[in-house]
Amino acid sequence: MDALPHTADALPRAADGYTALAVMQDGIISRLQDLVLQADDAQDFFQELAVFSASLLAPAGGEVHCNVTVARRKRPVSIASSTPRARVMDDLQYAFGDGPCLTAMRTGKTTYVADVAEEQRWPEYVQAVSAHGVGSILGVPLHLEGDSSAALNIYSTAVHGFSPEDIARAELFGEQSAKTLRLELRLAQLRDAKEDLEAAMKSRTAIDIAVGVIMAQNRCSQESAMAILRKASNSRNIKLRDVAAGIIESVSPDSALRTHFDE
Numbered sequence: 001m002d003a004l005p006h007t008a009d010a011l012p013r014a015a016d017g018y019t020a021l022a023v024m025q026d027g028i029i030s031r032l033q034d035l036v037l038q039a040d041d042a043q044d045f046f047q048e049l050a051v052f053s054a055s056l057l058a059p060a061g062g063e064v065h066c067n068v069t070v071a072r073r074k075r076p077v078s079i080a081s082s083t084p085r086a087r088v089m090d091d092l093q094y095a096f097g098d099g100p101c102l103t104a105m106r107t108g109k110t111t112y113v114a115d116v117a118e119e120q121r122w123p124e125y126v127q128a129v130s131a132h133g134v135g136s137i138l139g140v141p142l143h144l145e146g147d148s149s150a151a152l153n154i155y156s157t158a159v160h161g162f163s164p165e166d167i168a169r170a171e172l173f174g175e176q177s178a179k180t181l182r183l184e185l186r187l188a189q190l191r192d193a194k195e196d197l198e199a200a201m202k203s204r205t206a207i208d209i210a211v212g213v214i215m216a217q218n219r220c221s222q223e224s225a226m227a228i229l230r231k232a233s234n235s236r237n238i239k240l241r242d243v244a245a246g247i248i249e250s251v252s253p254d255s256a257l258r259t260h261f262d263e
Contacts, residue, residue, distance in 0.1 A: 046080035049177060054082035057138075057154055057170050059161060065089065067153040068181075069101055070144075076102060089129055089137075089155050096125040101153035104139035108149075110171055111139040115159045129155070136161040140170050142178040150181060203241040210244035213251055 046068055054066040065086035067078045076094060081087040093099035099122050100111040113119045114136050116126040129137070135158045142150035152174060156162065162170070207229070214225035229247075233240045 043080070049181070050080040050082045050086070053152055053154070053173065053177070054086075056173060057152075057166065059156070059158075059163065059166050062156060062158060062161060064161070065155045067101070068142075068150065069105070069153055070148065070150045071105055076105065085132070086153070086155060089132065089134060090153055092128045092132075093125060093153070096122065096128070098122055099125045100137045100139035101151045102139075104141045104151045104153075105149040108141050108143065110141065110167065110174075112162065112167060113137040114162075117159070133157050135159040138162050138167065138170060140174040142174055142181055144178065144181065150178070152177070203244075206241050206244040206248060210247040213247050 050066050050068050053068070054064050057066065058064045064082075066082040067086045067090045068080045069076050069090060070079050071077070078087055078090045081090070090101065093101055100113050103121075104111040113126065116130045116134055116136065119126045134155050136156045138152075138154040138156075140152040140154070142152065144150050152170070154162075154170065210229060211222060211225045214220070214228050215222060218225065218228070220228075229240065229243060232238075233243045236243065
């Protein structure tokens, strides 16, 4: 994916009035649209989103590590991380079964741990991340659709690493990125459906051609040819499309199949 033409530093760092807020919101929307348009695939988009999140949401002069977590059927998965360190922090959270990111997804509310050393809600988890140099954590929910939920998990090495303005900016970013994330997930579903349809059509094409070969060789009806193909599939415990492919290869030097879905 090509580098974006602008950096997150170009966006306003605080909502100083309506104009600054509007400019920041427009800048976020424009950048997220670029991510969707320039991404080669869904994983590329998720990775760029995590990196952009870390760049945008880092306090002035500070550094943060971001994860994008999606839960489907109540099972959380880190789909992208701005750094390997961020992925380790999320893996720890999953291992302990709860934490700020999972709480943000479950409740739909921003969850802030200002000082992990003083946090009482998840004592084992915060002790583990503290050993990795984490001082504060921010979990921002990303509202999706159906039984899916998501969140940004943002780790800072500093204690009290996020000001109220930083949290407000993260929540604004969460609202806009959730919309883009929903769009990208739908596009990914459409791409998967298209690939499944192409595979099904190629399988159907192979079977139809093999039935035609059997009809020609045995001078039988289409129904009888299909019965022969199924019998061969059952007796050999091989999938019908694989038996069909073998028949085609036996009679054609070019076994490549073409369908009207080919691009």
